[in-house]
Amino acid sequence: MEPAFGEVNQLGGVFVNGRPLPNAIRLRIVELAQLGIRPCDISRQLRVSHGCVSKILARYNETGSILPGAIGGSKPRVTTPTVVKHIRTYKQRDPGIFAWEIRDRLLADGVCDKYNVPSVSSISRILRNKIGNLSQQSHYESYKQHQPPPQPALSYNHIYPYPSPIAAAGAKVSTPPGVPAIPSTMAMPRTWPSSHSVTDILGIRSITDQAVNDTSPYPSPKVEEWSSLGRNSFHPPTQHAVNGLEKSSLEQEAKYSQVIWMAPNSNPICETCLFLATCFHGQNTVPCPPTHMASGHSTRMKLIKKVREAPNGLPAVSSFVSAPAMPPYATPAQVSPYMTYSATPSSYMASHGWQHAGGTPLSPHSCDIPASLAFKGMQTAREGSHSVTASAL
């Protein structure tokens, strides 16, 4: 079994097979693309395969979101009791009705939509297995009397929150050609955890923001709550729609984050840094870095329950952090392979004009995204430059 710490791709980047890239990297890919940097350059710089860059950009263009899709789970059943009931009704009214006619009627009557209407073969199977013997009707009715009323048929999107074309179009940020745009993921007001502003994705809060309510940091999602999150908690896209993805996806992300950024050995970690994948310093005696202390983070050291361990006893990490092997505030020479993902946007973020949704500039977190081996060799070229341009990269 491959260690949970990941593998190294041909570009020298580290990834965990089967797991999505961290949001910070996904976001950075989109950022760089919108700055006009070619995908091949993004691929090399972030050490992410060009196929992945292409896929993430394509998804972003399609959905307006940088987030990966929902992983795992099963397709919702389309043959709900309601659907079966309607099929039965159609069959009773017209015993000679064809399956495809039933399918059309399910659509026409609004019983199903195009996402959850059963296939013709499914309808045929229902007719054969459940309705074929109408002598079972009395049994069915008897059974039905002892059952709760059938739930309305769930739309496919209810479970699978893929944004509808309309939602995607609405979420999409239209940008004049050549004009760097702030992705809609970055433009959303901060209403964590239902926001995907860049500050939320990266777990950054402005100093001003924290000063207002320093004693009440982020709404602190408990791991117990996160653990209960899943596809069952998906909501219709009309609710909490954020950037083409609704709350449920964010919840899933929260759960995913829980897996990535837990503290090893139940050590306290900075609650804020918990959401900063590249700023992991889960050691008991290590305070928050000065920049965090200045932001009041040191007041929010918190014990996070370890929730998941690899069979070898090491914490299961995703593609970002090698916490046990990484001392806090690793110097470039000490950066673990996982820090390969870490871009070096400190100067970039501080200078390129991003504004917090509330108008507050992002607070520069020197440890948010530390120096990266991915940019090794480029550092010299970037010295003295505070903007990301193709030439600087």
Added chain:
DNA sequence: GTCGTGACGGTTGAA
């Protein structure tokens, strides 16, 4: 050299 695409091996979570 760049980019889109499909195969592949992997993870995840609902059933």
Added chain:
DNA sequence: TCTTCAACCGTCACG
């Protein structure tokens, strides 16, 4: 609790 299945992931190779 375990297994199955179908969704997703990123990498890689090919054209």
